[in-house]
Amino acid sequence: MDNQAFEMHGENLRSASHGKQWPQKEERKGGWSLMKVFLVCLLACVITTAIGVLILSLVYVNNPPFVRDTDGGDKGASSSNPEEKSVDVKFQFLNHLGKSKVYTYPGGEIQWARFRNDVNEYLSDEEMAFGKSINNHRSKMTFGTLRIKSKGLRAPHWHFNANEHGYLLQGTAWVGVIGPDDSVVTTYNVTAGQVIFFPRNTVHWIKNVGPDECLFLLFFTTHEELQTLDVDDAFFSTPEDIAARALQPQGGVNFIRTFKKQAEDQAVNLPSNLNELVQNATYVQSPDNLVWQYFYDLKGSAEYPFPGGIFQWARYRINGTGLNETERIFSESLNKHENTLTLATLRIFSNGLGQPHFHFNANEMGYVISGCAQVGVILSGVTASFNIGIGDVIFFPVGTQHYIKSVCDEDLLLILAYSTGNQLETLRMKDYFRRTADHILAQLFFKQQAEFKNFP
Template sequence: MDNQAFEMHGERIQSPSKGKEWPRKEERKGNWSLMKIFLVCLLACVITTAIGVLVLSLVYTSTTGIVKEVSMKDDGASSTKPDEKSVDVKFQFLNHLTKSKVFNFAGGEIQWARFRNDVNEYENDEEMEFGKSINNHRSSMTFGTLRIKSKGLRVPHWHFNANEHGYLQQGTAWIGVIGADDSTVTTYNVTAGQVIFFPRNTVHWIKNVGTEDCLFLLFFTTHEELQTLDVDDAFFSTPEDIAARALKPRGGVNFIRTFKKQVEDQAVNLPPNLDELVKSADYVQSPDHLVWQYFYNLKGSREYHFPGGIFQWARYRRNSTGLNETEKIFSESLNKHENTLTLATLRIFSNQLGQPHFHFNANEMGYVISGCGQAGVITSSGAVSSFNIGIGDVIFFPVGTQHYLKSICDEDLLLILAYSTGDQLETLRMTDYFHATADHILAQIFFKEQDEFQKFPKSKK
């Protein structure tokens, strides 16, 4: 019987040895082509899979690196990577200024406790925590120390985004302030314990006219990076022909071209050949009605005693009763300008307490001048942070945050404090709100009999 299948698939070749049939040449070729296609596809799949795994690995590594390096908050401020070592919460309220970078100049030096846009400019994680804190709380406060050598000059300059309030801790200085519109120049002398004030965008300078270093403790009304321009930088940034036409010197633009910009920053200036450059100098003081807009004799002001210490204030007061005429000028000047500060010195006697309190209308920042103490803060979440403070430390208490200060050594604790208000400071102490709460309310929340609350003595105002 004929094999129809054989006829359909064509002739087969018999193996001479075993009698087996072998595929024809064309069929072997077709089977090998299918095998090659299968191998190519398999290879392509392996290569594609490998590439995919490699890409995913690179993306993961890159993303992880970015997260580790910096994470961005909604307000645009950068923060530390989440897997970094945690920073003690106390550094939201404490800055060890003595550990910060010293900016050295020919005539002195500057140190900062401030927020920085570039996180790489912080010296350490603790400093960054403080900078982020004052920025996140919109504190309107930055602190710095300015040291000026004898005959040194903080060159004329102005701040675009902040008023400046300063306290002279040491030395003797001559101050110049150039007012707006009529360009009235006010000059005055300050000694240790006195306060200076420069409104935003007001050109001012400070010259050390004593034999010892001047040390200024400075507060600025911004939580952003301070924006400052020195007069010499403004001069050299102005085209020569424009400067010549504006200043009209003899010799015109050729004279302007004789000015040479110094290689190093002249922020605190002290030329080595100063005696050759300056033949005569006077340090006159302007009339009181001008001076007291920018000056306050804090050291000579009234002392306000409380159990455990003394306050002295450079501030605005709604009720000017008791202020002399010059003090009234300063009080009104603070209130007239926008976003000014209240300054005070606080002395807490040895081993005494500045009791827990908070401020309704101001953040508080302070610098420890002498002594040693302890600060305590209760945050809005109820968390408690207490830490020791010493000379050169900067502290910060956000508005509404209850806090206390106490002296913990044999020496008085002395601080210069600034509050972010040019209005009258509003404060509530623990004794005030505790005694102002009805006994039956206290009994209910503390689970104690009402009569027991008579054991708390009421303080006298």
């Protein structure tokens, strides 16, 4: 549509040049009125733009660029927004634990490969992809490393929503477990290569009793945020009079008031004046029938060789034939508690292969202790291949076909956990190929039936 106002103004200007002259004062007045309107509109646009840029800047600062999806859903490896960073699909199955945040305490430190409710706690897109993957697949698994300095103590605590399985990689520790019957306290010593087990909601502690640092590799049976309560936090959250009536110390509530809460988190505790506080420490070993409910000597257990490597297992077995009495106690303890794990060490010789296979009844998570390897993962609609090295965490959802090939001069050694307290059920590629009829394979692969005789 034509602008009629502009045409009328134009006629007035033309008539002024051929006829009667308009007063100069009135012309300036009309011109300045239009100019004022224009300047006011321009100023409003500038102010609005500046406010918009400021708001976007604040949003960007408070929400790092890798935090994109806060609803917990899995959007896949690609993004519809070309400006967003695309995360390699391999990070659904791989976590470089060495790049994660180190939680430091007076007596040691902890690192995590886990799901987080607050996406701002992830340090990278890759870490978030792994955390969301183990949660979306309902893996019932979380992994962490626990380092305890000499004389350090992982404070007595319990987990609301997970059993805990640990493998001691180095050092010597004294462990305590308080079961549901408060008259039964089980304590035992553990050394490198041995497994510890703490059922959900059992109070337990770990004390480093050797000269060297302890390093535990820990698996927890939850894909949600791990929920833990330390005994000191429980104590200081209890009203003084209630604690006095429950504990009944000499001096009553006045004695309770002498306890002072530390300013920093004491999850791994090591007071600077420890020698003044403790003069006589004893480390008692409970009877075997109690200890083996929560302990297994994985390093000293039977070896199960396969072409290219060796397995050792800490697991439940339906048929207990061949198990000694202590091994049978551990096997039955795993099966008795809900949502426990099967643990194993896997050694693959240099250039050896853990052939393609999948598990019917368990997710799998592992930590690389030594060596390096190539890993392949295939699940519905997703294929990934990547290299792993010392300190990496891997994850294979239930039913996912995967393989591991050692590619270093040294052997590959992993600690593996499977999300089942029952006997692990596995099927290997060579087995399902051999057990499929030749004429079915011929039709599937467009090859002569006789050619499938080439497989042994």
